[in-house]
Amino acid sequence: MMNRVSMVLLAGGVGKRMKMNVPKQLLTIGGKPIIAHVLEKIEMIDEIAEVIIPSPENYIEETIMTINDHQFSKPFQVIEGGSSRQESTYKALQHVQHEHVIIHEAVRPFVSKEEFIHLIHCEEENAIYGLDIPFTVLEGKEYIEGNLERDRLVNIQLPQKFNTEKLLAAHEKAHHEMNEFTEDASLYFHYYGENIKVLEGTEYNIKITKPIDRKVAEIIYKDYVLGREYSE
Numbered sequence: 001m002m003n004r005v006s007m008v009l010l011a012g013g014v015g016k017r018m019k020m021n022v023p024k025q026l027l028t029i030g031g032k033p034i035i036a037h038v039l040e041k042i043e044m045i046d047e048i049a050e051v052i053i054p055s056p057e058n059y060i061e062e063t064i065m066t067i068n069d070h071q072f073s074k075p076f077q078v079i080e081g082g083s084s085r086q087e088s089t090y091k092a093l094q095h096v097q098h099e100h101v102i103i104h105e106a107v108r109p110f111v112s113k114e115e116f117i118h119l120i121h122c123e124e125e126n127a128i129y130g131l132d133i134p135f136t137v138l139e140g141k142e143y144i145e146g147n148l149e150r151d152r153l154v155n156i157q158l159p160q161k162f163n164t165e166k167l168l169a170a171h172e173k174a175h176h177e178m179n180e181f182t183e184d185a186s187l188y189f190h191y192y193g194e195n196i197k198v199l200e201g202t203e204y205n206i207k208i209t210k211p212i213d214r215k216v217a218e219i220i221y222k223d224y225v226l227g228r229e230y231s232e
Contacts (some may be wrong), residue, residue: 003099004047004049004104005047005049005101005102005161006048006098006099006101007048007051007101007104008051008053008054008101008102009052009053009106010088010092010104011025011054011063011106013056013085013107014024014082023216024106024173025106026059027154027214029109029214029217030218030225030226033066033172034211035109037109038106038111041111041112041116042074042116043072043074044113045117045192048074048102048120049074049098050075050076051075051077052076052095053076053077053078053106053204054079054081054082055079055080056081057134060078063078071100079091085182086187089103090175093167093171099164099165100123100161100163101167102116102119102160103159103162105163106211108158109161109217110205110220110224112202115159115201116159117219118199119161120161122161125161126162126163126196126197127199128129128156128161128199129156129157129158129198129199130155130157130199131155131157133152133154134157135147136200137150141193141208154186154198155201156183157201158183158207160183162184166192167187170190170191171187173191174190174191176186186216204224209212
C-alpha cells in the first residue's frame with residue numbers, strides 16, 4: 001500500500017485562450033469556481049497529504065481566498081507560478097515533501113475521487129490517464145507530410161503520478177537544456193525511457209481551455225455531476 005502522496009494542482013494559467021481577464025481556474029461552472037470542483041474531490045482523499053498550487057502572481061491572494069471560502073482543510077501552499085506550465089510544475093515540485101506526487105490541472109474539474117484513488121494505488125510507480133483517439137491524426141501543417149498509426153496513439157489526460165525525486169530531476173534537465181514539453185509524461189519519458197502505465201480515462205475529464213469548453217462543461221455538470229448526485 002502506498003504511503004501518503006503530495007499533489008501539485010496547476011493553476012498558473014492566465015486564460016488568454018479563454019479571452020477573459022480572470023484566470024480560467026477562478027471562473028465558475030455550476031456557480032462554483034472551477035478550482036473548487038477539484039478541491040472538493042481532494043478533500044475526501046486521505047492519501048493526499050498536501051497540495052502545492054502554482055498561481056499567477058497577481059491572483060495568489062484571490063486563489064487563497066477562494067480555497068478558504070470552500071472550507072478546504074488539507075495543508076496547502078499557493079506559490080507564484082512560472083511563465084509556462086512546465087516552469088510552474090518545476091517550481092511546485094521543489095516544495096513537494098513526499099516520495100510520490102500527483103500532478104493535476106485545476107481546469108480539469110470533472111476528475112472523480114475514484115480516479116484519484118485508483119491512480120494513487122496503481123502498482124506502477126509512474127502512471128497516467130489516457131483515452132484512445134477516435135479521429136484521424138496526420139503529420140503536417142499547410143500540407144500533409146505523413147500518416148500516423150492511430151492505434152498506437154493515446155490522448156493524454158491528467159491526473160498523473162510520478163516518483164517525485166525522478167520527476168524533479170527530469171525537470172531540472174529540461175530547464176538547463178531549455179527543452180519544452182506540454183505535460184509531464186512526455187518529459188519524464190524523454191529523460192528516462194521507462195514504462196509509464198496508461199490507465200483508461202473518461203470523456204468527462206475535459207480540460208477547460210477555450211470558451212466553448214466552458215459551455216460544454218456546464219452541460220457535463222448538469223447532466224453528469226448533478227444527474228449522478230440525484231440518482232444516488
